[in-house]
Amino acid sequence: HHWGYGKEDGPSAWHTEYPVAKGNRQSPIDIIPDEARRDSSLGPIFLKYDRCTSLNIANNGHSVVVEFNDSDDRSVIQGGPLDNPYRLKQFHFHWAEKGCEGSEHTVAGVGYASELHLVHWNAAKYKTFEEAATAPDGLAVLGIFLELGDDHRWLHMITDALYMVKFKGSSSDFKGFNPKCLLPSNLHYWTYLGSLTTPPLHESVIWIVLKEPIVVSEKQLGMFRLLQFSGEEDSQRMRMENNFRPPQPLKERLLRQFKQ
Numbered sequence: 001h002h003w004g005y006g007k008e009d010g011p012s013a014w015h016t017e018y019p020v021a022k023g024n025r026q027s028p029i030d031i032i033p034d035e036a037r038r039d040s041s042l043g044p045i046f047l048k049y050d051r052c053t054s055l056n057i058a059n060n061g062h063s064v065v066v067e068f069n070d071s072d073d074r075s076v077i078q079g080g081p082l083d084n085p086y087r088l089k090q091f092h093f094h095w096a097e098k099g100c101e102g103s104e105h106t107v108a109g110v111g112y113a114s115e116l117h118l119v120h121w122n123a124a125k126y127k128t129f130e131e132a133a134t135a136p137d138g139l140a141v142l143g144i145f146l147e148l149g150d151d152h153r154w155l156h157m158i159t160d161a162l163y164m165v166k167f168k169g170s171s172s173d174f175k176g177f178n179p180k181c182l183l184p185s186n187l188h189y190w191t192y193l194g195s196l197t198t199p200p201l202h203e204s205v206i207w208i209v210l211k212e213p214i215v216v217s218e219k220q221l222g223m224f225r226l227l228q229f230s231g232e233e234d235s236q237r238m239r240m241e242n243n244f245r246p247p248q249p250l251k252e253r254l255l256r257q258f259k260q
């Protein structure tokens, strides 16, 4: 019996198999801008995705994920709250069903249509992603909100490939994609210490959530809902939607920000 996003196996049930779900640094959170503290020690973040190292696109039964070659520091995030470069491992999305709010973080109680997560790991300190994923400073995730409006000029490169990974367990080559094209113009951010938002919910993530959303169209976002949670042979079809965890208690954590 695996975890999911349904009534029986969804976020409110995860604590039974993953007790850390009720921990002190769980993600996502509701970001309250007025409570975010400026910190002079916080500088800008730098994203070096130039020589793109994308490998494949896959349906892992929970989301659609684009994986990267992380054998060296070609694609990294650095600066901001980070003490050293963190290597890009994968990115994936979270979304809802038509018309609802599908982001994981919310801003003053308001959600966005979707949220993109670029997952990086601290290869300077840990030997593997798996080891880093269980360390308190092991992962750094760049969160980018998606809001509805005009077509995003580059997102079609991903939505055009979704038909190849409709079912759980499918994957396909996806070379030469540079995620720099998915960034907003402004890299001002909020940052706090949190966790994976999916099981195993390890409390190993330094979250960096960009303030400026990117704009995608309802048509483009609708393409994600063609994906299935289920495998090709599974008797009942399960449309992949509402794969987001709701905000968790902030508890004793400090939320910091870089710039207005």
Ligand SMILES: C[C@@H](NC(=O)c1ccc(Cl)c(S(N)(=O)=O)c1)c1ccccc1O
Binding pocket: 060, 062, 063, 117, 119, 139, 141, 195, 196, 197, 198, 199, 200, 205
């Ligand atoms: C759904 C997928 N989760 C991740 O890959 C994932 C990994 C790291 C982070 Cl930091 C995040 S997140 N959402 O916090 O950015 C999500 C998953 C989880 C467990 C087993 C298989 C599997 O495919």
Ligand SMILES: [Zn+2]
Binding pocket: 092, 093, 094, 117, 197
């Ligand atoms: Zn995620």
